Amino acid sequence: MLPKYFFVIFAVLLSLLSANNLAQEQGEVSVKQLLETEETVEKRATEELPEEPPVRNTDIVIDPYERGQPQSAMAGFLSAVKDYDYELATQYMDFRNLSDSTAAFEPEELARMLHIVLRRTIWIDLEAISDLPTGNLQDGLPSYRELIGEIDSASGTIRLYLQRVPRSTDRVKIWKISNASVEKIPYLSQQYSYTEFGEWLSKHLPVKDFLGVELWQWVYFSVALVFYLCIAILVTYIASKLIARFNPETHVEYHRFLKGPVTLLLTILMSRLFVAESNVTLAVQAIMDGATILVFAWIWLFVRAIDLVKIKLSDRFIAQDKPLAVYLLRPASTVAKVIIVAVGTLLWFENLGFSATTLLAGLGIGGLAIALAAQKTVENIIGAITLYTSAPVKVGQVCQFGTTFGVVEEIGLRATRVRTINRTVVHVANAQFVDMQLENISEREVIAYRPLLFLKPDCQSKSVEGIIEDIANMLKAHDKIAATPHRVCLKGFTLHGLSLDVLAHVKTTDYDEYLVVINELNLKILDVIAQHGCQLNSTQAVEGIA
Known part of the structure; x- marks a missing residue:
């Protein structure tokens, strides 16, 4: 006979595997960084040139594409590819002195390929790129170069640069993505391009994106999630049937637990393990690392696990003739669920890139005010626990307090409900009810x-x-x-x-x-x-x- 705790153990193992998978996949980009970077790109791309030069004896280059500074040039490129305007993006790339194999590609195609490589490898921090016309002269690089980022490849680390080059019209020095970096694009694209199916979707679906994730990727991963959901439903259905066969007396809530949160958790686990990595960009990874569905699954799992423990303990207490302990399980389980939801929410904020510690510190004063406001609520909860433990009256008993005479129908977290002999209902706050002189009529022999x-x-x-x-x-x-x-x-x-x-x-x-x-x-x-x-x-x- 399989133990009833099989479901809980199975779900917890899945949770640990999911957590381990999440830890392994944690990248350097979070949803918070994604939002901040997109905001910076839009801001820098539309920012007007300053009237005064930021550095003495240095003139700002007036350029229609704002290529006078490394930061604004890179922001212009990112803004162009974000709008999928690859023709505009070529204005920020240096195509001089390329090899014949690289020059065989159309400039727009090279811009598109670089866009895909950047989306899959590095999330560019514009604030780390110099906003001076001369670039950063203290970075140990030649004065005409500015580092964009480093990409790991099969042959080693490849560094991408911006380079100060003469403008074709008047030979004024402007910043573009260096031709040495452009030369590496076909090689990097071989390693970091999408799958054939991903390429087909990207070319046949509308060019739209949300949070840096393209429409075709939303469709692709949503369909994959539904596919794995069907597999998880089948697996848990078979498991439920096997459990019912070996242990027919298993409570129905255990089967619901298996078909509910365990199914969802198994779906997320499979989708994270077997999804095609070639179609995962940094934005997709940031959404995955945000773990919104995973956190929800964890919260649902442990909330339902508390219900199962409550059922198990209720049966045990009834068998031991301890009905008062059964009444105490309800407020105790409610408090445990609130704690789980709060902890899960804080973990979710951490995954999104926000500091839960800072959030808690910011809520310090507000928390004090809430604590003072919730003083009566806490008193009532303590009163409920006192009523359950000391049990001057129980649910279903007849009692008299003050001038009220009636039957106790419910002892809740906030108040006790009493049905009077006139069939009216009286709600008394637990903190007040526990301090009254209670006459328990039902306990007379x-x-x-x-x-x-x-x-x-x-x-x-x-x-x-x-x-x-x-x-x-x-x-x-x-x-x-x-x-x-x-x-x-x-x-x-x-x-x-x-x-x-x-x-x-x-x-x-x-x-x-x-x-x-x-x-x-x-x-x-x-x-x-x-x-x-x-x-x-x-x-x-x-x-x-x-």
């Missing part, structure tokens, strides 16, 4: 019978004595009356007549049964009083309930 009897003053002492004796014998002989405590006596003389004190307890906790018994006793007492020639005073006998 018997119900007191205390009729108030007043005989007329003209009754003879022998008659009163006979009444007392007969009522006492009647109560002793009744099988529903407890033996002790038990008394009948002449209590005293009042304005209402001779007061008889009768105390007995009906052996039942069912109020309807109690009414049947005392109805029988009251009728017999009337007969006893009549038999001894006495009468009740004008003040009617009042039946009191303790």
Whole structure:
């Protein structure tokens, strides 16, 4: 027989594999960097040239493509390829003195190939590129060169440069991607081009992108995700059938757990392991490293795992005759789920590139205000825990607090709900309810019978004595009356007549049964009083309930 915890163990293993895969794939680019870089590209591409030169004795080159500085030239190239305007992108590339094999490619095709290589290898930080017309003279490179970045290839590391070259029209020095770097584009493209299917999709689908990810890539990876989802559904369906065959008594929630969060987690795991790496760009990698779906799957997994643990513990506590512990599981599981969601959200922010520590520090003052505002809520939660642990009343019991009398229907995290005898509902805050004087009616083992009897003053002492004796014998002989405590006596003389004190307890906790018994006793007492020639005073006998 397979253990019921198979599902939890299986899911946790998948989670660890997914986490390990995520750690291995972590790149240098995050969603935050992606957004910031796109914003910088757009800003620098549209930025007007400054009126004053940033460096003394250095003139800014006036250029229609803003190629006077390395940073603005690179920003112009990135802006052009971002809009898929490869004809414009060629204005930022130096095609002089190329080999015949490289020159055989159209300039626009070389720009497109370089775009793909850059998308798949390095995410260019424009802020690291000099914005001076002369470039960075302290980087150890020749004064006419500026480093763009380094790309790993099969033959070693290849460095891409911007180079200061004469403009073809007037020989004024401007910055372009160096011809030495352009010469390397066909070689790099062989290693970093898309798959044939990816190339076909990129050429036949509309040229659009979102967050740096092209439309064809969104389609490609979405279809792959659906494909792996179908496989995961099939695998978990077969696993569920096998579990049901070996252990037919497995709770239905375990099967739902397997077909829900475990299926989603398995889908993400397969999609991350078997996706074609040749179609993954840095923007795609940043989206994947953001792990939005993965974090959601983890949160869903552990939230549902808490439900499974709750079911398992509930069955165990019921078997051990500990119903109060079952009531405590609900608020405890709710608190655990809130913690899991909070931790998962912080991890998600970290994956996106935002600092969760900075976020928490920024929320420090706000958190203090929230803590003060949530003081009553915390008090009510503690009150709920106190009600579950000390259990002055339980769900389904009849109780009285203050002037309210009713049945406890629910003990929630914030308030306790009580159904009154008038069928109305009263909600009492737990912090207030736990401090009240609670009378638990349901926990009495018997119900007191205390009729108030007043005989007329003209009754003879022998008659009163006979009444007392007969009522006492009647109560002793009744099988529903407890033996002790038990008394009948002449209590005293009042304005209402001779007061008889009768105390007995009906052996039942069912109020309807109690009414049947005392109805029988009251009728017999009337007969006893009549038999001894006495009468009740004008003040009617009042039946009191303790």
